[in-house]
Amino acid sequence: MTSSTPLRPFMSDNAAPVHPRVWEAMRAADDSAPPYDGDALSQALDERFSDLFGRECAALWVATGTAANCLALATMVQPHGGVVCHREAHIEMDEGGAPGFYLHGAKLLLAEGEAAKLTPDDITAVIDPIRDDVHQVQPHAVSITQASEYGCVYRPDEVGAIATLAKARGLGLHMDGARFGNAVASLDCAPGAVTEGVDALSFGCVKxxxxxxxxxxxxxxxxxxxxxxxxxxxxxxxxxxxxLAAQIVAMLDGDLWLENARAANAAAQEIAGSCGNRLMHPVEANELFVTLSPAEREVLRAQSFAFYDWGDDAARFVTAWNTRHDDARALAQAIASL
Amino acid sequence: MTSSTPLRPFMSDNAAPVHPRVWEAMRAADDSAPPYDGDALSQALDERFSDLFGRECAALWVATGTAANCLALATMVQPHGGVVCHREAHIEMDEGGAPGFYLHGAKLLLAEGEAAKLTPDDITAVIDPIRDDVHQVQPHAVSITQASEYGCVYRPDEVGAIATLAKARGLGLHMDGARFGNAVASLDCAPGAVTEGVDALSFGCVKxxxxxxxxxxxxxxxxxxxxxxxxxxxxxxxxxxxxLAAQIVAMLDGDLWLENARAANAAAQEIAGSCGNRLMHPVEANELFVTLSPAEREVLRAQSFAFYDWGDDAARFVTAWNTRHDDARALAQAIASL
Amino acid sequence: MTSSTPLRPFMSDNAAPVHPRVWEAMRAADDSAPPYDGDALSQALDERFSDLFGRECAALWVATGTAANCLALATMVQPHGGVVCHREAHIEMDEGGAPGFYLHGAKLLLAEGEAAKLTPDDITAVIDPIRDDVHQVQPHAVSITQASEYGCVYRPDEVGAIATLAKARGLGLHMDGARFGNAVASLDCAPGAVTEGVDALSFGCVKxxxxxxxxxxxxxxxxxxxxxxxxxxxxxxxxxxxxLAAQIVAMLDGDLWLENARAANAAAQEIAGSCGNRLMHPVEANELFVTLSPAEREVLRAQSFAFYDWGDDAARFVTAWNTRHDDARALAQAIASL
Amino acid sequence: MTSSTPLRPFMSDNAAPVHPRVWEAMRAADDSAPPYDGDALSQALDERFSDLFGRECAALWVATGTAANCLALATMVQPHGGVVCHREAHIEMDEGGAPGFYLHGAKLLLAEGEAAKLTPDDITAVIDPIRDDVHQVQPHAVSITQASEYGCVYRPDEVGAIATLAKARGLGLHMDGARFGNAVASLDCAPGAVTEGVDALSFGCVKxxxxxxxxxxxxxxxxxxxxxxxxxxxxxxxxxxxxLAAQIVAMLDGDLWLENARAANAAAQEIAGSCGNRLMHPVEANELFVTLSPAEREVLRAQSFAFYDWGDDAARFVTAWNTRHDDARALAQAIASL
Known part of the structure; x- marks a missing residue:
């Protein structure tokens, strides 16, 4: 971060700046209001999300996606139960064991699935072999990620099929929507259409x-x-x-959450266009997983592009609400020139 | 909050506005920095606190006092152990069972003590009767609150005596410093002097x-x-x-934490001066516990003073960094006129 | 235990021998049966207890009273909740923090009450001051001990009054019946009469x-x-x-549990008769708490009576199913002679 | 179990009867001894195991293998850590989530390995990819099973290699020895030779x-x-x-544990001799995993052999200390005749 040429950041959307309208909303909230969630903004959340999703909702703010995921799951999963999730789900891979903490030792039951998405068949492949006896941890819930850890989205019918299975098996259904905005922007559907049958959604704002x-x-x-x-x-x-409430309300006001997500998605598409069959997964949100040799990555880094390695032969690029068009185009060109 | 006359707020310092210099520091932090605690401000915390306390420290930010207290204690207390604290300590009374969660079922061992402070005798009164066998939960740590839940402060020698006991008994020592600034401002001592022998301190900023x-x-x-x-x-x-790091650094820069605390303490003293023997505890920080009948409280509320009842015959007033001198004086006069 | 004169044991019923009919039943169970609780004896427990209590029951064996109490409570109390119990209840005093473990950090909410028994008023004195907000741990259940830790019994109407309160407040009701047999033998009532409104009972056999x-x-x-x-x-x-199932069934067969309890109670009455106003609590089961100076206890110990000190000026004597009449009478005389 | 022809039991060693010498020892323990582990037999365990293993040991009785495994691991693994074990380890597959409970949410990190055994390479394949940061659960211990879930044994040098790795990586090493006797009998080595570098052993008696x-x-x-x-x-x-202490001491007296294990192993060898390439794993202890079609299994069951299916095309046979030679030979012949 100290080099003379500023980095062109594609590391993660979780490091991007805060949107000006979020800042404004926070400043406007700086009066002496009742503490905790007694203020007017916190009190408005239920209604705001009910409007957004077209059915009765109850919503709470929380500071992180990890806390959102785990608190949501804690309402559905008893300590002796389990949560079916993808083997590469954030709750399994990146939350430092938080589900074990919040769920008091409940177990993650790991499923396979293309592009870090699950199908009903992926889920039954995990739960059907579980004997219905006390020696094995029984599933209590399913957690899916929208958009997935590989930047792919569940269509409404795909979520619906999982919800139908979950209901039939008596399982809760949680959606980790750390990038829910990117998914909905990509699908161009009503938010309610893609959460039909979901019991709790982690609605991401920080990224x-x-x-x-x-x-x-x-x-x-x-x-x-x-x-x-x-x-x-x-x-x-x-x-x-x-x-916190102010941030969320700012995201909902005028659909800023969709506006920001569309900007990030568009930048990802710009880059995807030049990646051809280097793409490991379809680019449906704001993440690109691109086959790149170490030497190729070296070339890109020499041009100030910042990103994570993804194993030995690939890289992950993440766009954000503030990704400059110039940077996205430059990255596209740089990849095309390799 | 909807009355035409603005309230004169003495409910809690936890509802006060954010200091302008904290806002400035947050705005200045709004670049694309490495996430989590990889940024320069987070990285600076160890050194900043080492400087402040005059010995090697390691410091982490966290969003709430409850999390700070419980994470600190979790480093000292095994799940099968206990924490000695005052019967009215925040961790016992106001944290919704968070110690039980963070400490995985460890137990709070409740002590009595004047003004919500503990002495070595108060602590041994709790731990000495505990048989050293597996049927009883053994103490692993002591937690004290500075300033105490009744706005009283531990002098350096008082902390030292507890630390000596803790060390002798093999117990960790935690200090809940949600109002540590108010305590140090009151004592007018070096921060290091009043934390000698303490293993971990929750250094409060939000209030x-x-x-x-x-x-x-x-x-x-x-x-x-x-x-x-x-x-x-x-x-x-x-x-x-x-x-978060920016907020903490802003508090340390130019000793803003002491400046703010002194302002709150001064307002409390202004009010205390007119309370006479209505005071239930010495006013050593920014909280006042004042004997007031229901009718007297009614009179104060009619004058727009906002505060909590404290049982049936008393009220709690809390001043903050932004308490207006006019409001403090008005409250003092109103109490004097009762 | 190495003295030439055999001790006359009044330490605890938990150290007594195993009844011959329990041994017989265990030996009879030593075939190659399905493991876990697939055997015929385990399968019979639901029906056996349904018969005993006159309503539909489901029953599980477990090895200890601590496990029984905690597993029972775990079905009624969420990790963020609390259990009202007497300050001297076994779950609070003698289980090494097991409730914190089994209930995942839920809290024991301690009540006062005569003779380690609770009344509805004792319970409301604890729960009524709890604010209905997230900062305080909310009660989820009540646990009472029958017979109490001081050897006193709840009459059916006393249990009923607590059950009525529990139901009205949405609380589960657990009865720690480590000495349930002694209580029922003392009350000479139907077991079902004294468990009306109880959700789960730890039915003790080991003692x-x-x-x-x-x-x-x-x-x-x-x-x-x-x-x-x-x-x-x-x-x-x-x-x-x-x-384990065999032991329990043996206890139920021919009401051995009552026969044994009556024997222990009778021995306690024999001793009680000579204690006069030395008795700290009514003797309603098989425990005696007797005011005795250190010198007096020395005298008794010199006569081979084994018992626990109870604080500085008292002793606890516990009789068991196998207490010899001679020993009980000898103790009664020894106390009378002091 | 209701058929007129008695079953020839190869379901599990956990359903076998209790050895007469164990019964005798239990009966001999039926005096009024100090409770908990204050009795002479419990007090002798440290020395007895120190003698057996040729180095200083401390030993506790407990009622089940699940409790033994989890209590052992709880001394080595913090709640935020993980335990490397085989994907088919008992702690992962058959303990109903007990490790999650006892370790307060710590995670099992699943390794692959031939015959449910682990090599150092199997272990590093799991732990080397774990980034040393707070987002991923760090390993705190390794657990291996002796004999393994597929009835194979670790030789002393194999245990030693794992112990060396564990030590180098700062990991605790636990051995689940539910069938430790079968393993030692099979290896015909000193017990201490095959536990070099192990921190805690679950020494099985029930099976x-x-x-x-x-x-x-x-x-x-x-x-x-x-x-x-x-x-x-x-x-x-x-x-x-x-x-409980009496049972363990009885097992150690005169090396009953080895005598019983040898009997079970010999029965397994008898059967193995006729299985040829039907054997899925080497038979090194008292379990046989045998490829058998559904029709073949039907034939065996018609001859009163009781056993578990193992997937669709195999069966598991377990011998025990009391397996009759006739039954083993009959099974061997029946398999040979298929």
């Missing part, structure tokens, strides 16, 4: 122009009651919570 | 002009290593953590 | 002539389903569980 | 002629101190623990 707020949206408001207690118990109930 | 950042300061840096894992596992590692 | 088996009796069979998973998860599902 | 006792043997006695607290906290400290 999409926010600072420190995610929403947990419960489509079954009864679950939210438990989540309120668990949030406090996890030390996630901030006294000046109005600043 | 003192911050927005959403507290520091956990480990005087034994080895403990910080565990805390880093536990913080992530608790969903408290924010990707844009630089905004 | 009453058993070796290593207690029953958890669920009066709401739905709770038993969870308990089966939790029992395995706690490592309490023994593969040769038939030997 | 080897015991009733309800396993020993946890700590080769680092400091770990036993924690285990004592955790055992009580898990409700596994039985008041009449002398009956």
């Amino acid at each position: 999409n122009g926010g600072m420190s707020a995610e929403a947990i949206v419960f489509f079954d408001p009864a679950l939210a009651d438990v989540a309120h207690y668990r949030r406090k118990r996890a030390g996630h109930l901030q006294s000046k919570g109005r600043f | 003192n002009g911050g927005m959403s950042a507290e520091a956990i300061v480990f005087f034994d840096p080895a403990l910080a290593d565990v805390a880093h894992y536990r913080r992530k596992r608790a969903g408290h590692l924010q990707s844009k953590g630089r905004f | 009453n002539g058993g070796m290593s088996a207690e029953a958890i009796v669920f009066f709401d069979p739905a709770l038993a389903d969870v308990a089966h998973y939790r029992r395995k998860r706690a490592g309490h599902l023994q593969s040769k569980g038939r030997f | 080897n002629g015991g009733m309800s006792a396993e020993a946890i043997v700590f080769f680092d006695p400091a770990l036993a101190d924690v285990a004592h607290y955790r055992r009580k906290r898990a409700g596994h400290l039985q008041s009449k623990g002398r009956f």
Whole structure:
């Protein structure tokens, strides 16, 4: 970060700046309001998300996606149960064991699936062999990620099929929507269409122009009651919570969440266009997984592009709400020139 | 909050606005920095606190005092152990069972003590009767609150005596410093003088002009290593953590933390001066517990003073960094006129 | 234990021998039966207890009272909740923090009450001051001990009043019946009469002539389903569980549990008769708490009586199913002669 | 079990009867001894195992292998850590999530390996890709099973190589010895030779002629101190623990544990001799995994042989200390005749 040429950042959307309208909303919230979630903005969340999804919702702010995912799951999974998720799901790979903590030792039951997405068949391949006896951990819920860890999206019918299975088996259904905006922008559908049958959604803001707020949206408001207690118990109930609520409301106002996601997605498409069969997965959101040799990555880094290696022969590029068009085009050209 | 006359707020310092210099520091942090605690501000915390306390420290940001307290304690207390604390300590009364969660079922061992402070005798009264056998939960740590839940402060020698006892008994020592600034401002001593023998300090900022950042300061840096894992596992590692680090650094720069605390303390003294023997505890920080009948409280509320009832015959007033001198004086006069 | 004169044991009923009929039943169970609880004896427990209590029950064996209490409570209490119990309840004082472990950090909410018994007023004194907000741990269940830790019994109407309160407040009701037999023998009532409104009972056998088996009796069979998973998860599902089931069935056969309890109670009454106003609590089961100076205790110990000190000025004597009449009479005379 | 022809049982050694010498020892323990582990037999365990292994040991009884495994691991693994084990290890497959409970949410890190055994390479294949950062669960221990879940044994040099790796990486090493006797009998080596570098061993008795006792043997006695607290906290400290100690001592007396294991192993060899290339794994202890079509299994069951299916095309046969030679020979002949 100290080089004279500024980096062209494609490391992660989680390091991007905060959107100006989020800043404005936070500043506007700086009065002496009731603490915790007694302020008007926090109180408005249920209604705002009910409007957005077209059905009754109850929503809580929380500071991180890890906390959102785990608090959501904690309302559906007993300590002796399990959660079916993809082997490369964030809750399995990147949360430092938080599900084990929040779920009091419940187990992640790992499924395989193309592009880090699950199908009903992927799920039954995991749960059908589980004997219905006390020696084996029984599934209590399914968690899917929208967009997936490989930047692919579930279409409404795909979510619906999983929801149908979950309901038939008595399982809760959680959606990790750290990049839910990117998914909905990509699908160009109603948010409610792609969450039909979902019990709780982690609605991401931080990767999409926010600072420190995610929403947990419960489509079954009864679950939210438990989540309120668990949030406090996890030390996630901030006294000046109005600043988190303000961020979320700012994202919803004028559909900023979609505007930001579209910008990130468009930058990803710009780059994808020059990647050809280097692409390891379809680019449906704001992440690209690109086959690149070490030497090729060296060439790109020499041009100030910053990104993560993905194993030995590939790289991951992530665009964000603020990715400059120049940077995206330059990266596209640089890849094309390899 | 909807009345035409603005309220004169003495409810809690946790609802106060954010100090302008904290805002400035946050805005200045809004670049594309490495996520989590890879940014320069987060990286600076160890050194900043080492300078402040005059010995080697390791420090982490976290969003709430509850998380700070519990993560600190989790480095000292095994799941089968216990924490001695005052019966009215925040960790016992106000954290929604968070210690039970973070410490995996460890037990709070409740002590009595004047003004919510503990003496070595108060502590031994709890731990000496515990048989050294597996049927009883053994103490692993002591937690004290500075300033105490009744706004009283531990002098350096008082902390030292507890630290000596803790060391002799093999117990960790944690200090809940949600209002540590108010205590140090009151004592007018070096911060290091009043933390001698303490293993971990929750260094509060939110009640003192911050927005959403507290520091956990480990005087034994080895403990910080565990805390880093536990913080992530608790969903408290924010990707844009630089905004938390910025708040803490802003509080340390130019001793803003002391400046703010002195302002709050001074307002409390202004009010205390007119309370006479209505005071239930000495006013040594920024909280006042005042004997007031229901009718008297009614009179104060009619004058727009906002505060909490404290049982049936008393009220709690809390001043903050931004308490207006006019409001403090008006409250003093109003109480004097009762 | 190495003295030439055999001790006259009044230390605890938990150290007594195993009843011959329990031994016989265990030996009779020593065939190659299906493991875990697939054997005929384990399968019979539901029906046996349903017969005993006159309503539908589901029952599990487990090796210890601590496990029984905690597994029972785990079906009623969420990790963020609390259990109201007496300050001197076994779960609070003697289980090494097991409730914190089994309940995943849930809290014991301690009540006062005469003779270690609780009344509805004792319970409301604890729960009514709890604010209905997320900062405080909410009660989820009540646990009472029958007979109490001071050897006193709840009459059916006393249990009923607590059950009524529990139901009205949405709380589960657990009865720790480590000495349930002694209580029922003392009350001379139907077992079902004194468990009306109770959700789960720890039905003790070990202190009453058993070796290593207690029953958890669920009066709401739905709770038993969870308990089966939790029992395995706690490592309490023994593969040769038939030997535990055999003990319990032996206790029920021909009401051995009552026969043994009556013997112990009678021995306690024999001793009580000579204690006069030395008795600290009414003797209603098989425990005596007797005011005795250190010198007086010395005198008794010199006569080979073995017992625990109870604080500085008292002693605890416990009789068991096998207490010899001679020993009881001798103790009665020895106390009378002091 | 209701057929007129008695079954010839090869289901599991965990359903076998209790050895007469174990019964005798239990009966002999039926005096009024100090409760918990204050009796002479419990007190003797440290020395008995120290003698057996030729180095200082500390040992505790516990009722089940699941409890033994989990309590052992709980002394080595912090809640935020992980345990490397085989994908088919008992702790992963058959303990109902007990490790998640006892380790407070720590994670099992699953390795592949021939015949359910692990090599150092199998272990490094799991732990080397784990980034040393807080987002991923770090390994704290390794657990291996002796004999393995497929009835294969680790030779002393194989254990030694794993121990060397564990030590180099700062990991604890646990051995699940539910069938440790079968392994040592098979290896015909000193018990100490095959536990060099192991920190804790679950020394199985129940599958080897015991009733309800396993020993946890700590080769680092400091770990036993924690285990004592955790055992009580898990409700596994039985008041009449002398009956568990008696079982273990009976197993050690005159090397009954080896005598029983040899008998079971010999029966397995008898059967193995006729299985030819139907054997899926070498038969090194008392389990046989045999390729058998559904029709073939039907034929065997018609001859009263009882066993488990192992997937669609195989069966598992387990011999025990009491397997009759006639039954083993009959099974061998029946398989040969298929």
